[in-house]
Structures are given as C-alpha cells and as structure tokens.
Amino acid sequence: MFNMTKNVVANLLTKSSTRLYPFAVRGHFEGFRGTLVNNIDECIFCRSCMIKCPSQCITVDNKVGTWTCDAMACVYCGICVDVCPTNCLSMTKEHRPVSTEHETISLQGVPKKKKKEAAAE
Numbered sequence: 001m002f003n004m005t006k007n008v009v010a011n012l013l014t015k016s017s018t019r020l021y022p023f024a025v026r027g028h029f030e031g032f033r034g035t036l037v038n039n040i041d042e043c044i045f046c047r048s049c050m051i052k053c054p055s056q057c058i059t060v061d062n063k064v065g066t067w068t069c070d071a072m073a074c075v076y077c078g079i080c081v082d083v084c085p086t087n088c089l090s091m092t093k094e095h096r097p098v099s100t101e102h103e104t105i106s107l108q109g110v111p112k113k114k115k116k117e118a119a120a121e
C-alpha cells in the first residue's frame with residue numbers, strides 16, 4: 001500500500017510519459033521514411049529501382065516511359081531512393097494515408113529516346 005501511494009504521488013508530481021494523441025503528435029525521428037514519390041520529369045527510366053527493390057513492387061517500362069509502384073507491397077526500405085542515379089525518387093515526411101482499396105502509383109513520363117528526338121527537332 002505504501003509503495004502504491006508513493007507511485008501515485010510521484011506520478012501526480014511528474015510530467016506525463018504519454019501524449020494526448022491526436023492533439024499532441026510526436027515528431028519524426030531522424031531517417032524517417034514516409035511516402036515514396038517520384039519526380040517523373042527527372043526519371044531516366046534506367047530501371048535501377050525496379051531491379052533493386054526487394055519486394056519487387058516497382059515496374060518501369062523504358063520504352064513507353066511509365067513508372068509504377070504497388071504502394072501496398074512497398075516495405076519502405078528506401079533502397080530505390082538510394083540507387084536512383086538522378087535523385088528523382090524521394091520519401092516525404094508524411095505517412096502514406098490509410099486506404100481500403102489496393103493502391104498503385106502510376107506515373108507517365110517521357111522516355112529517353114523521345115526526349116532526344118524532341119531535342120533534335
């Protein structure tokens with residue numbers, strides 16, 4: 001009983017060790033990996049991200065210039081971001097929103113060949 005009273009008094013006099021979520025949200029820790037985004041205009045469709053992705057959730061078609069990612073299969077390891085030669089891949093500081101439907105990120109860019117043709121004109 002004495003021990004319990006001591007703990008109750010100590011807890012009343014010290015700062016709470018929990019937060020009033022969602023009113024008090026904890027900040028991100030260093031190296032936090034949020035939503036994966038691709039600045040498709042900078043993508044050269046080299047397929048490095050697709051080859052290195054451990055969950056095989058990225059598909060790159062370098063002929064038509066499409067980049068897709070099965071967001072629900074992504075494990076947020078960040079390898080694709082690390083290997084991207086143009087740094088067009090990045091991870092935001094936001095969690096991916098909750099979804100009740102299968103979510104695929106599909107982006108259309110301009111393949112290298114078409115960019116070259118456009119530059120030559």
Ligand code: SF4
Pocket residue numbers: 036052053054055056057058069073074075076077078079080081
């Ligand atoms: S973060 Fe990891 S799992 Fe997700 S797409 Fe990139 S390489 Fe694949």
Ligand code: SF4
Pocket residue numbers: 038042043044045046047048049050060067080083084085086087088089
């Ligand atoms: S590694 Fe980067 S540049 Fe290469 S296909 Fe993936 S997103 Fe595009």
